[in-house]
Amino acid sequence: MKIKILLRGALTKYFNGEKERIVEVPDGCTAEEALKLSGIDWTKIDNFGFVAVNGMRVMITEKLKDGDELKAYSKISGG
């Protein structure tokens, strides 16, 4: 299935500065797996933040559907 991955903050370097890519992933793939397939292993990134699917925050283990938009944020701190 095809999904769009959007990166925010310090994560854009994993797409060489591009903010989004359309990627092909296996059916029933999780957010975690989709990111890993795109070269982003969140467990190895200190400043990995949270993920959102179609504009809503989800757990990293969330299962994706065809056409979903997966957004990954780096940590931001502030106020």
Place this chain on the structure above:
Amino acid sequence: MKRLRFSKKKCIGCQLCGQICSATHEGAFVPSKARVYIETYYDKGGVLKYQDSYCTLCGICFKNCPTGAISMDGKILVDHEVCIGCGTCAEKCPKKVVRLRDGKSYICDTCDGDPMCVKVCPQNALTFE
């Protein structure tokens, strides 16, 4: 010949340049004694303005010094033994960056070709090229 260059668009008005200049030359953070004065301010809140007083190595101070206290060789040096504090350099400096203090002239010496202000500028508004 390399000289200081300044990009207004990149300047955020932090004044770290003046702070590090004075720390380097005077041993304390005293921007009023720095040899670079750059700041930004809001004119009546509606326009962002820049004061950019930095040495461009134009050489006008050197050319006009009546005593020869000022030398110029890729950087300006003032011999305080010779300087009589006449103030001609300060008066003629087009960037208004030369200042007199206690009867002597103080001018940017590019930190001997490796300017500290350039090193500290967090936004690369100041470069040396």
Place this chain on the structure above:
Amino acid sequence: MYGYQNKVLRVDLSKKTAAAEPLRMDWAEKYIGSKGLAIKYLYEELKPGIDPLSPENKLILMTGPMTGTTVPCSGKLGVAGKSPATGTICDCSIGGHAALRIKYAGYDAVIIEGALDKPGYLLIEDDKISFEDASELWGKGCHETEAILADKYGHEYSVLTIGPAGENLCGMACITSDYYRQAGRGGMGAVMGSKNLKAVVVKGTGGVKIPNVEEAVKRILEIQNEDVLQEDNTFVFDWGTTAFLEACQDGGILPYKNFSDTTDPNWTEYNGEVFMEKLEGKRGCGSCGLGCGNFLKIGDAICEGPEYETIAAYGPNAGNRDPEAILKANQVADDMGLDTISSGDVLAWAMEMTEKGIHDFGIRFGEMDTYIKYLEMIAKGEGIGKELAMGVKKLAGKYGGKDFAMEVKGLEYPQYEPRGSWGMSLAYAVSDRGACHMRAYAPNEEVFAASIPPYTPEGKGEMVYKLAQHNAVKFCLCICDFWGTISMETMAELMSLVTGKEWTVEEIADVGTRVINIARAFNQREGFTAKDDTAPKRIFKEALKNGPAAGQKIPEEAFEDMKQQYYKVLGWDENGLLPDSLIATL
């Protein structure tokens, strides 16, 4: 210790005297500067029970040992006093350049006591202090005031001024500098107004000494390049705080229509991209490496902003999607010297009251022309503005609608929905100055870092304590919030470099804990207890309908549990009170 000027300027406005006195270095060793040291001075010098709008209140402008050095992001000025909005201790942090100029003038702090008999401003030029007449300035907005003073004195002078809001003793009045920076919360502007003090104008030509300058400067520059100037922090240069809008929207904590719900499907109409397209220039504070200020123009609206709080408060929380209206309202609030968070919450409450038919305040969600007029009326105490200026707590006391009066202790809620980040309800409840996001910023952990589940009470006491401790230390050092990656280790190293005294991580962390405790002790002395660590009933009773936190409301037992966890971590009793033995250590 190096770094300090070892001098405090004590100004008595009643007697029109100003004299330098030695800094209490014994207090500085325990509280360092800015937030902590200002609270210590106020704790020692203010009698409990005074009226914050009386000459007995004091306004302290407090720098830190790093102020005026090349330590990046060290240019914030602590501003503290007893708050007219809450009756608690209140400390703010204002940007711009005033902190540096006060330090270069030779002072660690300016302590302002008493009151002038008619409007005036304080002029500080190194060791020359004078009391000037402000009759021509009184009544003018902050922007016109700064323009007049800049014409008179030039740009080497920093101006801290109040607008009509402060002059009219509004509890939401702030102190302004550099046109668009504020000491925003708790009504510090009203404290100045009650002293007939229109402005403090300061120029400093002196300097700051640290030991081993050459080595220290080199190391500090290394820290700037390796730590400050990395993407985790520099996003504030690229976006300013508009970056928080998308994260809060996706994270489910963006408030909507007076916190009646979260998220707005049309958030892209007023997001970071929309505002940054109108960028005229970037600006930062003194010694800042990041430059978060966005100077924008949209239509005839001109402002350095809007910050996230203002976007959310004047945007979705007001039922508004027009970015030009947000910027215009921001400009008006800045000029009037009015806190955008509190004014936003008051107006959102008034809108809900009107729409629900409980009381007609003449404004409904989305009515931005009226909104902008109301901001001015609140500041000037005119018409309905006079009522609205009371703040949401007093208004709800008078008219009802308490359940959705979003405040704690009389300070209005910052723009993060606690039902989407339960620890934030605790952070708001126990913050020293009323509902504040700058003490413990819970969304950092619960939402943005996803490091702890957001919809449970477990572990939130410890989490809020650790966040509050970290920020307390940071703000004692005058370090800006946006150096987000700064660690305790770095803060200890910077303190050692600047003061010449070795500071360990334990010692510096202890300062943070001590500051939390002394602020609490101040409030305790004023009569505040656990029953004042509250949350508006809306968050207990009403479940969110939209966003990732849909369905969430906070059970009251969970809230009380989080409070008790927090008290326990700090060694306070079940009533949230410090034991005498702990107070004795402060």
